[in-house]
Amino acid sequence: MIPSSVYLDAATAAPLHPVARQALLAALDDGWADPDRLYTSARRARQLLDAAREAAAQTLGVRPDELSFTSSGTTAAHSAVLGGLRGRRRAGAVLVHSAIEHSAVLHAAQQHTAGGGTAVEVPVDRLGRLDLDAWSTAVTGSGVALAALIAASHEVGTVQPVEAAAAVCADAGVPLYVDAAQMVGRMPVPPGWSVLTASARKWGGPPGVGLLVVRKGTRWESPWPADERESGRTPGTVNLPAVVAAAASLRAAAADAAAEAARLTPLVDRIRSRVAAEVPDVEVVGDPERRLPHLVTFSCLYVDGEALLHALDRRGFAVSSGSSCTSSTLRPSHVLEAMGVLSHGNVRVSLHAGSTEADVERFLAELPGIVADLRAEAGVVGL
């Protein structure tokens, strides 16, 4: 019998929210024209784009002219980092960032250093929490143009001390960029940032839509060739139907966020405690308290991460992993490395609106046997 499938990788992409599907279908019919043209169908597209921007801005509590749509969370992060550095190049060429940023931020940082700039990485502790003293030292150093902090870890779920980090930045006169991809649509983002990015597919919007918010008064300059669309912040035609769906589903997800968090937090607690109790030699990682409501990560000693992913997939479970054997670069996750926790046999489970208690129970019932079988095959039982 083929097991029914249980999707547990919402942190990569949540299944499309019903509101997103509805809005997408309607906008495919109604929003295909170019919003910048001057005929009737174009004006209709312009109205849809303006309404989407207003809805998204309202949900985030920002002004519509501060918000631009991008072609992904990755592009938004690139713009945030490179544009933030460019806008402040007279202040210096130092980028401060945590050691657990998303690869999109790290890749932008690499481009910055390849061009002669400097990047200062701030460590985290074993639970994946930013070292605030080290952050303070780094941000108050000379020549700092921008500081970047992920709002909550996409790999281990630990929520970062954004407000405290922002206070340090404000005192030093350094703008703070917050990558809130895992937080937007799930919990309120703390205040104090100057630039923020998010990704629609994380809250049930379609893939290929990102948000870039640049607060008024922030020195930010587009790193791209000139283009007047999206207030000059993101070049290229926006995918309007997808943008409309993203904004509609963001509003729906944010309206349900508190109830969803109250439903998912105890399910994640259950996974944390049952995995620790019922799978021998497992390390459940990340902050057990200050964490995202929907995400949990653990590592199984002596187990090959890729083999574990495939074994889970054969039983119908879709999860992701930070183990080196599952990455194209064959390097372990830099997040697990920065935390100093076991990187092999790693599994990240992330829940969404369609995840049920029965799904979680089935996962918890099957996981110990799957891990035990893999250990038996590898001959590592009793080590």
Added chain:
Amino acid sequence: MTAEPDEVLDCLGQRCPLPVIALARRLPALPVGAVLRVLADDPAAAVDIPAWCRMRDQEFLGTSGTAHHVRRRQ
């Protein structure tokens, strides 16, 4: 940086978790206080060998290049 090891375990070319498994097999066979050098070039070994020492209450002495040093504590 580290004293001469009592034994060397060559895990070069092996992918994680194999070097950690080799370490877990070998270390308990050495006397308490003995130092094992694990040669492993998989980047994950630099993360996972110290993590294993923490989980198993063994002493991680440090890494230089692809050489990871562990002392049997118990």
